[in-house]
Amino acid sequence: MTRTTMPLLGCIADDFTGATDLASMLVREGMRSIQVIGVPEPGAAAPDLSDIDAVVVALKSRTIPVADAIDQSRRALAWLRQAGCERVFFKYCSTFDSTPEGNIGPVTEALQQDVSAGLSIACPAFPENNRTIVFGHLFVGHRLLNDSGMEHHPLTPMTDADLVRWLGRQTTRPVGLVPWDTVAQGPDAIRAALDALAESGHGHAVVDALDNAHLRAIGAAVASDALVTGGSGVAIGLPDAWRAAGLLGKRPDAAALPRVEGPAVVLSGSCSRATLGQVAWMKARRPALALDPLALFDDPDGVVGHAVAFLTEHMAEGPVLVHATAAPESVRTVQDRLGRDEAGALVERAFAAIARQVVEAGARRLVVAGGETSGAVVSGLGVSALRIGPMICPGVPWTVAERAGDGPPLALALKSGNFGAEDFFLGAFDTLDAMEVRP
Numbered sequence: 001m002t003r004t005t006m007p008l009l010g011c012i013a014d015d016f017t018g019a020t021d022l023a024s025m026l027v028r029e030g031m032r033s034i035q036v037i038g039v040p041e042p043g044a045a046a047p048d049l050s051d052i053d054a055v056v057v058a059l060k061s062r063t064i065p066v067a068d069a070i071d072q073s074r075r076a077l078a079w080l081r082q083a084g085c086e087r088v089f090f091k092y093c094s095t096f097d098s099t100p101e102g103n104i105g106p107v108t109e110a111l112q113q114d115v116s117a118g119l120s121i122a123c124p125a126f127p128e129n130n131r132t133i134v135f136g137h138l139f140v141g142h143r144l145l146n147d148s149g150m151e152h153h154p155l156t157p158m159t160d161a162d163l164v165r166w167l168g169r170q171t172t173r174p175v176g177l178v179p180w181d182t183v184a185q186g187p188d189a190i191r192a193a194l195d196a197l198a199e200s201g202h203g204h205a206v207v208d209a210l211d212n213a214h215l216r217a218i219g220a221a222v223a224s225d226a227l228v229t230g231g232s233g234v235a236i237g238l239p240d241a242w243r244a245a246g247l248l249g250k251r252p253d254a255a256a257l258p259r260v261e262g263p264a265v266v267l268s269g270s271c272s273r274a275t276l277g278q279v280a281w282m283k284a285r286r287p288a289l290a291l292d293p294l295a296l297f298d299d300p301d302g303v304v305g306h307a308v309a310f311l312t313e314h315m316a317e318g319p320v321l322v323h324a325t326a327a328p329e330s331v332r333t334v335q336d337r338l339g340r341d342e343a344g345a346l347v348e349r350a351f352a353a354i355a356r357q358v359v360e361a362g363a364r365r366l367v368v369a370g371g372e373t374s375g376a377v378v379s380g381l382g383v384s385a386l387r388i389g390p391m392i393c394p395g396v397p398w399t400v401a402e403r404a405g406d407g408p409p410l411a412l413a414l415k416s417g418n419f420g421a422e423d424f425f426l427g428a429f430d431t432l433d434a435m436e437v438r439p
């Protein structure tokens, strides 16, 4: 018999757009999914989980102190288990963003303890976005992780592509490897390798994957595990395995959302390479306004007001863009003047205010670029949960927001900095117009 009343899978994601990425993969594979913003406080209105298969709790725990990340993740786990989830997924970045101290290893070990898991896999591979693992080494495209640009990341510089060694620095229990030639032999071989590693005292296994066939085989091998850890890629094999085991029903309409119509805006606070290209592409086609952080520092209300007036003037005619996205040298100038964190916080506050005011002025469909920027916008709009809909590109779905009070429905697409093709900003609205509608 297939269970129908409670979510089967509870997920804990260490950042915001990462949570959306995971939920999107689960929806594509036929699980009705919702993303909850932070751990709901006791007594707060709980999201409606009555027809939901997977719940993803979005934390901001990737770069906070280890003890705080453990505490938040454990609270998320307790809430998910109370909601009925029997399987747990810990989602981190496909570039394994972490430091020698954590937070991936320590959070995994805390969750293992709480769900009484023995060994769990670690698999950030996401071939659809060019992240693959070969003999434990993570590649971004053709480059090793530590030669991909990620070695310069301001918060989590990834200076070693050897995930067995890197994760081993963060964990108390040994880390083993299931190499790709074992993975290629299929689920039974993978399971046997994992069991052998557990038998020999390993607490973690990095699992190689080069393509989606590998990920589906891994999913089938670990479908009974209480805890799976990884990027969104490794989640794609789980739903089929659960359906085969009778734990999950068929969900042909998993991606359907209520129709949301109305003016469309794009807010971009990401300065990642992919977003720079997307902003340039959009500026050549639609009205666009650049936010100047230094002007924002001098007159925040004036600059926000000007941006809202600009959006409001143009949004009825089609998608319109406001961006702080700027080239690295211009970002450096701003950071030298204001400080890196202060500049970031100033721009994020501005986007939160712009989003709030432009929604008050009638905007109903918003695309937001950048993880931190998305967090600020979602907080600014008072969103408590996101129902996940169709995929725009691997890792980015449309969502419909649940908000406190009786606000009008809002469609939101939250894009990780480095995801999406050049035409993402306009293409996103085509996906929304073409989607199947939930009555």
Ligand SMILES: Nc1ncnc2c1ncn2[C@@H]1O[C@H](COP(=O)(O)OP(=O)(O)OP(=O)(O)O)[C@@H](O)[C@H]1O
Binding pocket: 017, 269, 270, 271, 272, 275, 293, 324, 325, 326, 330, 331, 334, 335, 343, 344, 345, 346, 347, 348, 369, 370, 371, 372, 373, 374, 415, 416, 417, 418
């Ligand atoms: N022109 C600018 N000068 C200085 N800081 C900026 C500027 N534009 C944006 N920022 C800040 O840079 C940060 C960008 O982070 P964000 O997470 O939004 O994007 P990202 O890093 O590209 O996305 P992701 O985390 O999904 O990869 C934010 O704090 C934003 O406010």
Ligand SMILES: O=C(O)[C@@H](O)C(=O)CO
Binding pocket: 015, 017, 018, 019, 021, 022, 092, 093, 094, 095, 126, 231, 232, 371, 395, 416
């Ligand atoms: O896994 C990824 O690359 C993304 O979902 C992410 O976590 C971006 O911060």
